[in-house]
Amino acid sequence: MFDSLSQKLTIVLFAMLIASSASAKTIHKERSIYRNVVITENNNERCMRFETRRRAISNQACIDLTNKQRLVFEYTQSIMAGLAFNQAPKRILIIGLGGGSLPKAFAEILPDTEVVSVEIDPAVAKLAKSYFDYQESDKIQTKIVDGRVFVKRALKNNQKFDWIILDAFNGDYIPEHLLTVEFLNETKSLLSQGGLLSANTFNGSKLYDYESVTYQRVFDQVRILKSPSKGNRIIFGCNCSAIDQQFKMDEALAKKLAPYGVNLYKALSRINAKVDWDESVEPLTDQFSPANLLNQ
Amino acid sequence: MKKVTILLLAFCAGFSIMCFEIIGGKLLAPYFGSSVYVWGSIITIFMLALSIGYLIGGKYSLYQPSVTKYGFIYIGAAIAIIPTIWFSEPIMDFVFSIVEDPRYGSLLASTIMFLVPTIIMGMIAPYSVRILTESTASSGHTAGFLYFVSTFGSAIGTIMTSFYFVLWFEMNQILWLTSGIMFSAGALALAISFSEQQSTDKAATSV
Numbered sequence: 001m002f003d004s005l006s007q008k009l010t011i012v013l014f015a016m017l018i019a020s021s022a023s024a025k026t027i028h029k030e031r032s033i034y035r036n037v038v039i040t041e042n043n044n045e046r047c048m049r050f051e052t053r054r055r056a057i058s059n060q061a062c063i064d065l066t067n068k069q070r071l072v073f074e075y076t077q078s079i080m081a082g083l084a085f086n087q088a089p090k091r092i093l094i095i096g097l098g099g100g101s102l103p104k105a106f107a108e109i110l111p112d113t114e115v116v117s118v119e120i121d122p123a124v125a126k127l128a129k130s131y132f133d134y135q136e137s138d139k140i141q142t143k144i145v146d147g148r149v150f151v152k153r154a155l156k157n158n159q160k161f162d163w164i165i166l167d168a169f170n171g172d173y174i175p176e177h178l179l180t181v182e183f184l185n186e187t188k189s190l191l192s193q194g195g196l197l198s199a200n201t202f203n204g205s206k207l208y209d210y211e212s213v214t215y216q217r218v219f220d221q222v223r224i225l226k227s228p229s230k231g232n233r234i235i236f237g238c239n240c241s242a243i244d245q246q247f248k249m250d251e252a253l254a255k256k257l258a259p260y261g262v263n264l265y266k267a268l269s270r271i272n273a274k275v276d277w278d279e280s281v282e283p284l285t286d287q288f289s290p291a292n293l294l295n296q
Numbered sequence: 297m298k299k300v301t302i303l304l305l306a307f308c309a310g311f312s313i314m315c316f317e318i319i320g321g322k323l324l325a326p327y328f329g330s331s332v333y334v335w336g337s338i339i340t341i342f343m344l345a346l347s348i349g350y351l352i353g354g355k356y357s358l359y360q361p362s363v364t365k366y367g368f369i370y371i372g373a374a375i376a377i378i379p380t381i382w383f384s385e386p387i388m389d390f391v392f393s394i395v396e397d398p399r400y401g402s403l404l405a406s407t408i409m410f411l412v413p414t415i416i417m418g419m420i421a422p423y424s425v426r427i428l429t430e431s432t433a434s435s436g437h438t439a440g441f442l443y444f445v446s447t448f449g450s451a452i453g454t455i456m457t458s459f460y461f462v463l464w465f466e467m468n469q470i471l472w473l474t475s476g477i478m479f480s481a482g483a484l485a486l487a488i489s490f491s492e493q494q495s496t497d498k499a500a501t502s503v
Binding site: 177 | 330
């Protein structure tokens with residue numbers, strides 16, 4: 001009896017040892033009004049994550065310390081395929097800054113483009129600057145505000161963007177007011193003629209059907225790019241009539257994107273119009289938005 | 297019988313207050329976000345409104361309290377919720393255009409949309425105590441039991457709204473439900489008061 005207990009204890013201790021050696025080292029912890037944000041390092045990869053006691057850890061942002069240009073996340077690479085849609089967007093809006101890897105890449109590739117990043121959590125913006133080489137300039141701006149509030153205000157001020165990137169759906173909690181027909185209509189009105197929307201969305205759970213139908217309702221031609229290995233899915237929609245004609249393979253662009261880990265040819269070949277969701281569900285609206293309840 | 301009905305009505309009031317509050321938070325999100333300060337605004341206004349309501353309800357109970365008047369408080373609350381259903385969008389549009397800071401925007405919008413109905417709902421608690429209290433000695437017991445029933449109603453209203461109603465209904469439908477519950481509660485109070493009056497009239501004529 002006692003023997004088996006000590007045996008069990010040994011196994012548990014051993015398992016903990018393995019787990020701790022494999023898990024990343026915390027190098028900084030930042031308190032914010034929303035949650036604690038943690039910076040970790042492991043095998044030359046520095047990541048930002050929200051502190052959680054759950055098993056499943058999802059990194060908000062990562063940077064490869066040996067090659068800082070490379071975009072670590074597959075879905076961020078996929079989003080970059082949007083450049084094949086319009087190679088020279090004048091104004092880009094990013095909702096959800098994370099580590100700022102996208103605006104950083106845009107600053108290098110498109111030095112004349114204005115990039116506005118909207119981030120709700122000031123702690124995230126602060127850490128992006130101090131740990132992920134995110135730099136502001138007169139072209140690269142950060143606004144600390146709720147995404148929906150920013151979009152409404154920008155509409156009132158008659159602003160336009162050529163490309164809007166929605167990347168606010170990484171955490172455990174879904175901001176429900178950023179996943180409704182009304183919100184997507186607002187972002188669509190904020191797009192210039194021929195403008196593009198790219199959204200990083202969920203894959204799996206009951207929410208998949210509802211989310212897909214919601215995007216479909218607003219952008220009737222949606223195009224999908226699924227990451228081959230991870231669960232992410234990018235939805236593309238546009239303020240235009242024929243989305244497919246706009247995505248063009250371009251050798252020069254492919255070359256420019258290669259240092260970021262983007263294989264443009266592969267990414268473009270994965271973009272498709274396949275409907276693999278139940279189209280009979282109701283779209284999410286401001287009146288009906290139980291996204292978090294559906295995501296269980 | 298009357299006592300049980302009053303307790304049931306107090307339960308309904310507690311239930312409705314929290315339905316209204318949870319939906320209030322969802323209502324503000326498209327304009328002001330769903331951050332901690334938006335919830336802060338809502339809870340501030342609800343607490344403020346309830347405190348004012350307790351004051352007014354207690355004062356009002358000094359003047360010839362009756363179950364009829366009690367019923368009219370419920371009906372008043374039911375009616376006061378309706379403008380929120382009809383005009384929430386233009387109200388929030390207006391507030392959004394004049395206030396830049398979402399903290400004060402959500403505070404102002406909450407004040408316009410939630411203050412008056414919640415004050416009226418707050419009047420119910422002290423008035424219920426007045427109606428049910430039979431003696432000074434038992435007043436604490438009566439008040440305690442009433443608080444138990446109405447706050448229990450609030451707990452049920454919170455969990456039903458946030459776990460289920462938002463999945464089953466649209467937000468405006470939930471607000472209509474809240475208004476409907478308050479209206480039915482008021483109508484029930486009036487019916488009781490009416491039948492009570494008839495029986496006392498009968499007793500008076502038979503003497």
